[in-house]
Amino acid sequence: MVDEDGGSTTGLAHTELVALRLEWQRRLRAAVYIRLLRSEGRQMNSLPRRSFLKGTTAAFAAAFLHNQAVTRALAESGSRQKPNIVLLLSDDVGYGDIGCYGAKLPRTPHIDGLAQCGRRFIDGHSDASVCTPSRYAILSGMYAWRRSDARVLPGDAELLFADHQTTLPSMLKQAGYKTGCVGKWHMGLGRGEIDWNGEIAPGPREVGFDYSFIIPATADRVPCVYVENGRVVGLDPKDPIEVSYKKLVGEDPTGRDEPYLLKMKPSHGHDDTIVDGVSRIGFMTGGNSARWVDEKMAATLAEKATAFIDASYEKPFFLYFATSDIHVPRMPNGEFAGKSLCGVRCDVIEQLDWTVGQVLATLEKHKLMKNTLIVFTSDNGPVVDDGYADGSVENLHGHTPSGVLRGGKYSLYEGGTRVPFITYWRDHIPVSVSDAVVSQTDMLASMAALVGEPLPQGQSFDSENVLPALMGQSEHGRDVLIEADVRQRTAIRRGRWKLLDFDLPGVTATAPGKNCALYDLEVDPSETTNVASRHPEVVADLWARLQQIRGRA
Ligand SMILES: [Ca+2]
Numbered sequence: 201m202v203d204e205d206g207g208s209t210t211g212l213a214h215t216e217l218v219a220l221r222l223e224w225q226r227r228l229r230a231a232v233y234i235r236l237l238r239s240e241g242r243q244m245n246s247l248p249r250r251s252f253l254k255g256t257t258a259a260f261a262a263a264f265l266h267n268q269a270v271t272r273a274l275a276e277s278g279s280r281q282k283p284n285i286v287l288l289l290s291d292d293v294g295y296g297d298i299g300c301y302g303a304k305l306p307r308t309p310h311i312d313g314l315a316q317c318g319r320r321f322i323d324g325h326s327d328a329s330v331c332t333p334s335r336y337a338i339l340s341g342m343y344a345w346r347r348s349d350a351r352v353l354p355g356d357a358e359l360l361f362a363d364h365q366t367t368l369p370s371m372l373k374q375a376g377y378k379t380g381c382v383g384k385w386h387m388g389l390g391r392g393e394i395d396w397n398g399e400i401a402p403g404p405r406e407v408g409f410d411y412s413f414i415i416p417a418t419a420d421r422v423p424c425v426y427v428e429n430g431r432v433v434g435l436d437p438k439d440p441i442e443v444s445y446k447k448l449v450g451e452d453p454t455g456r457d458e459p460y461l462l463k464m465k466p467s468h469g470h471d472d473t474i475v476d477g478v479s480r481i482g483f484m485t486g487g488n489s490a491r492w493v494d495e496k497m498a499a500t501l502a503e504k505a506t507a508f509i510d511a512s513y514e515k516p517f518f519l520y521f522a523t524s525d526i527h528v529p530r531m532p533n534g535e536f537a538g539k540s541l542c543g544v545r546c547d548v549i550e551q552l553d554w555t556v557g558q559v560l561a562t563l564e565k566h567k568l569m570k571n572t573l574i575v576f577t578s579d580n581g582p583v584v585d586d587g588y589a590d591g592s593v594e595n596l597h598g599h600t601p602s603g604v605l606r607g608g609k610y611s612l613y614e615g616g617t618r619v620p621f622i623t624y625w626r627d628h629i630p631v632s633v634s635d636a637v638v639s640q641t642d643m644l645a646s647m648a649a650l651v652g653e654p655l656p657q658g659q660s661f662d663s664e665n666v667l668p669a670l671m672g673q674s675e676h677g678r679d680v681l682i683e684a685d686v687r688q689r690t691a692i693r694r695g696r697w698k699l700l701d702f703d704l705p706g707v708t709a710t711a712p713g714k715n716c717a718l719y720d721l722e723v724d725p726s727e728t729t730n731v732a733s734r735h736p737e738v739v740a741d742l743w744a745r746l747q748q749i750r751g752r753a
Contacts, residue, residue, distance in 0.1 A: 281571075282375065282376065282377070282516040282651050283516070283571050283572060283573050283625065283628075283650070283651075284513070284516055284517050284518070284519075284563075284568060284571060284572040284573070285372065285377075285517075285518045285519070285572070285573050285575075285647060285650075286509075286518075286519045286521065286559065286563070286572055286573070286574045286575070287338075287518075287519070287520050287521065287575050287577075287643065288521050288523070288556060288559065288574065288575065288576045288577070289335070289338070289383075289520065289521065289522040289523070289577060289578070289579055290523050290525060290526065290552055290576070290577070290578045290579070290620075291331065291384060291522070291523060291524060291525060291526060291527040291578065291579055292331075292526055292527050292578065292579070292580060292581070292582055292583055292586070292609055293526055293549070293552065293578035293582065293619065293620060294578070294581050294582025294601035294602045294603070294608060294615065294619070295581065295582075295601075295602055295603045295605050295614075295615060295618050295619060295620065296582075296599075296600045296601055296602050296603025296604070296605070297526075297549055297578075297582055297601050297620070298311050298312065298549075298620050299311070299312040300312040300315035300316065300320055300620075300622075301320075301322075301603060301620055302603055303549075303599065303603075304598075304599070305540065305541040305542040305546055305597060305598070305599045306540055306541075306542060306546040306549040306550055306553075306599070307540070307550055307553070308549065308550070308552075308553040309553065309557075310553050310554070310556040310557035310560060311552075311553050311556050311576055311620070311622070313560075314556070314560075314574065314576055314622045314624045315622045315624075316631070317624060317626070317631060318574070318622055318623055318624030318625070318629050318631065319622065319623045319624070319629050319630070319631070319632045319633070319634060319670070319671075319672050320621075320622050320632075320633045320634070321621040321622070321623075321633075321634050321635075321636065321638055322633060322634070322635050323618065323634075323635050323636065323637045323638070323677070324577060324618070324619060324620070324621020324637075324638050324639070324640075325617045325618055325619065325621070325637070325638070325639045325640065325681060325683065326577070326578065326579055326580050326581075326617045326619050326639075326640050327343060327344055327617070327639065327640060327641045327683075327684060328344055328345065328580065328616075328617065328683075328684040328685070328686075328688075329580045329581055329607075329608075329609055329610050329611050329612070329616025329617050329683075329684070329685050329686060330351075330352050330580055330609065330610060330685075330686045331352065331384075331386055331418070331527075331579045331580055332344070332350060332351060332352050332353045332360075332386050332387060333345065333350045333351065333352075333684065333688075334579040334580050334617075334640065335384075335385075335386060335387055335522070335579060336350050336360050336361075336387055337639075337640060337641040337662070338368065338640045338641065338643055338644075339361070339367045339368050339369065339387070339407065339520075339644075340361065340365065340366075340367055340368075340644070340660060341366070341367075341368070341641060341642075341643075341644030341645060341655075341659070341660030341661075341662060341663030342641070342659075342660060342661070342662045342663070343641065343662045343682055343684070344684065345682075345684040345688040345690055345705060346662075347360070348688070351686075351688065352686065353386060353387070353388055353417065354417070354421065354445040354481075354482060355416055355417035355418070355421040355422050355423060355443065355445065355481075355482050356393075356394055356443050356444070356445055356482070357388040357389075357417075358388045358389070358390060358391055358392065359387065359388040359389055359390060359391065359402050359403060359406070359407075360387045360388045361387070361402075361406070361407050363402070363406070365407075365659065366644075366655060366656055366659040366660050367407050367408045367644070368408070368518075368520075368643055368644045368647060369381070369407060369408030369409050369518060369520065370407065370408030371408075371644060371647070371648055371653050371655065372408070372518045372647065372651065372653070373408050373410070374653055375516075375648075375651040375652070375653040376515070376516060377515075377516045377517060377518045377651075378410050378411075378512045378515055378516070378517040378518070379408055379409045379410050379411070379517070379518045379520075380409060380410065380411040380412070380505075380508040380512065380517065380518070380519045380520065381404045381409040381411070381412040381413075381414060381520045381522075382412070382413045382414070382501055382504045382505040382508060382519070382520070382521050382522070383413075383414065383415065383501050383505070383520075383521055383522035383523055383524060384414070384415045384417075384418060384419075384522040384523070384524050384527070385403075385404065385412075385414040385415060385416055385417070385427075385522070386415075386416075386417045386418055387407075389401075389402075389403045389416055389427075390402065390403070394443070396423055396425070396432055396435075396440075396441040396442075396443060396487070397432070397435065397437065397440045397441055399430050399431060400427055400430045400431070400432075401430050403427070403430055405429065405430060409520070411429065411508055412427070412428065412429055412430075413426060413427075413428045413429075413433075413501075413504040414426065414427050414428075415492075415497075415524060418524075418527060419494065419497065419524045419527055419528070419529060420470060420478075420480055420481055420527070420528050420529055420587065420588075421480055421481045421482050422443055422472070422473055422475070422480050422481070422482035422483065422484035423441055423443050423482075423484045423487065424475040424476065424480065424484070424491050424492050425441065425487055425490040425491060425492060426490075426492060426500070432487065432490050433490060434489050434490040435487055435489065435490045436487075436488075436489045436490070439486045439487060439488055439489065440486045440487070441484060441485070441486045441487035441490070442484065442485050442486055443482065443483070443484045444482070444483045444484075445481075445482045445483070447483065448483050449483045449484065449485045450483075450484075450485020450486065451485065452473050452474065452483075452484065452485050453473075453474050454471060454472050454473055454474060454479060454483070455470065455471035455472065455474055455479025456471040456472070456479070458474070459471075459479075461474055461477065462474065462477060462478065462479060463477035463478065464477070464478055464529060464531075464588050464589070464590055465588070465589045466479055466587055466588055466589065467585055467587055467588055467589040468587055469481060469587050470528075470529075470587040470588060473485070475491055475492075476491065476492070476493055476494050478494060478529045478531070478588075494529060494531035495531050495532065495533050495534065495537075496533065497524050497531075498523070498524070498525055498532070498533060498548075498551050498552075498554070498555055499533060501521075501523060501524065501555070502554075502555045502558040502559070505519060505521045505558075505559060506558055506559060506561075506562040509559070509562045509563065509566065509568075510562065510566075513566045513568055516651075519559075521559065522579075523552055523555055525548045525549070525551050525552035525555065526545060526548040526549055526551075526552055527586075528586045528587055528588050528590070529588050529590070530544045530545055530547070530548045530588070530590050530592065532544065532547040532548050532550075532551045533551060535551075535554075536548070536550050536551040536554070541597060542595055542596055542597045542598075542599040543590075543591050543592050543594070543595025543596065543597075544590050544591055544592055544595070545584065545590075545592035545595075545596075545601075546595075546599065556576065559574075560574075569626040570625075570626045570627050570628075572625065573623065573624075573625045573628075573629075573650070574622075574623070574624045574625065575621075575622070575623050575624075575643070575670075576620065576621075576622040576624075577619055577620060577621045577622070577640060578619040578620055579619075579640075580609050580616060580617065580619065581601075581602060581605075581607065581608040581609050581611065581615045581616045581617065581618070581619060582601030582602055582608045582609060582615070583601075583608050583609035583610070584596065584601060586609070602615035603615075604725055604726050605618055605725065605726065605727075606726050606727040606728070607727075610685060610686040611685055611686075612683065612684070612685035612689055612690075612691050612700050612702075613700075613727050614683075614698070614721070614725070614727060616683065616685055617683045617684075621638065621640075623670045623671070623672075625671075628671065629670075629671055629672045630672045632672050634669065634672070634675060634677075635675070636666070636669040636674070636675050636676060636677030636678075637677040637678045637681050637693060638666045638669055638670065638677040638678065639664075639666075639678060639681055641662055641663050641664075642663050642664045642665070642666045642677075642678070643663070644660050644663040645660065645663035645664055645665040645666075646663075646664075646665050646666050646667040646670055647667075648665070649665045649667045650667055661752075664678055666678060678693075679694065680692065680693065680694050680745060680749070681693040681694075682746070682749060687704065688704060688705060689701065689702055689703070689704055689705075690705060690746060690750065692742050692745060692746040692749075693721075694742060694745070696720055696721055696722035696723075697718065697719070697720060697721070697735075697738055697742060698718070698719045698721055698727070699713070699716050699717070699718050699732075699738075699739060699742035699743060699746065700716060700717045700718075700719075701713075701715065701716050701743065701746055702715045702716065702717070703715050705750050712739075712740060712743050712744070713732070713736075713739040713740060713742075713743040716732060716739060716743060717730040717732055718730060718731050718732035718735060718738060718739050718742075719731065
């Protein structure tokens, strides 16, 4: 079931008011905190800096000059001096799921530490409120809704990227980086039918990764095997893998026919082939020696990610580490199972935090913290029941995964795409909290600016260079942001205003802005009151801008 409206605004009005008040108190504290820490930031920053003058020409000039200085310094210092880049992309982690974003119950000391010593964005976004388009946007620098096929993909879908398409890893590889991809992929593989028993290509390598260790789609979709550098790991050729999303293959039991075999029952869907006691989406047979164990997945991925750092740190590297946590099926390791205060969903949040800790410890081990830009974020907003009856709904104990925001995963409301977004680079990014609007889609252009690599014309044009905002040099991020939901409907953000257009792109509206809702996020961050009728001029302006951006090709 698709819950487009999340749980944060349904039910008790009093709870909402309390939450709103807490959020505004936190914002006020954050503002004071920023002022306090800015002076420290100036002292700790070894790069040329200018004072922060919000909203003035001088601020933009300072940011521009700083950006130029960083780029020039890095370019002049040679490739060995370029910073490593680690992108930690968690899965389905909501705006309110992490301690530093107000969560009271799940314990996330490593992620909180990144925020306390780095820069925490309160208006950072994924491209879409579901994972395939969100991930495609990060790597391609393009809004995924421009492509009708960039939707949640089955596990046997074709690779979304075109041959020779500019991507975040291909750009960094061009700039001399060693590039690695560990974790969830879910952007398709191959061209046409995939032979899971041979070389699986094109895939991460053709997209620009020197090394890859991936979950092909999601943890709840077949095939439930890891693929390392284009080959299924641990496959016995005498037990070949067959996969289908259309019909039963082989004689493996399914959740639908043999539910008594399950260690966790589905709540909706998820009743095809049973792997490791959990029924999945899609059918598979064979590959028994290669099948993953869910409870070991977090440790396996952490081991591969840290091993990549161990093998790469002598030259600049880019690690794209896409955890499976906290996506379903939530099957934490014994060290975390039942240990949190808010059910299995919080168990895997704490497991995710452990994973982040493993990466940080490895960077510390190699003394790389002063030369590594770390970005922590999530691919889309939260969902509590996402197809398995795992007790998450019953055990929230007041935890609010979206915080004060409306909606979550799948949704067009803010909870869908506004996600935790933290940048950390010791001695380079001042401790701060920012309300600049930044998007994961901007990673490509921003990282290109960081490493001094030009981008080809006509590609990745939805990616904006927000490096000064990411680096704490400017409070100005994007002027305009487009958000998208599971159906590729879009909303436009500009300043305090958000216009949700419930028509699908390409649909000719009968009247401008007719099927829209307008929210004033400055006074109504929970999107409770549609003020479209009170501000027809804002509706007309945003609607026209949205059509213009949608029409760009
Ligand atoms: Ca996701």
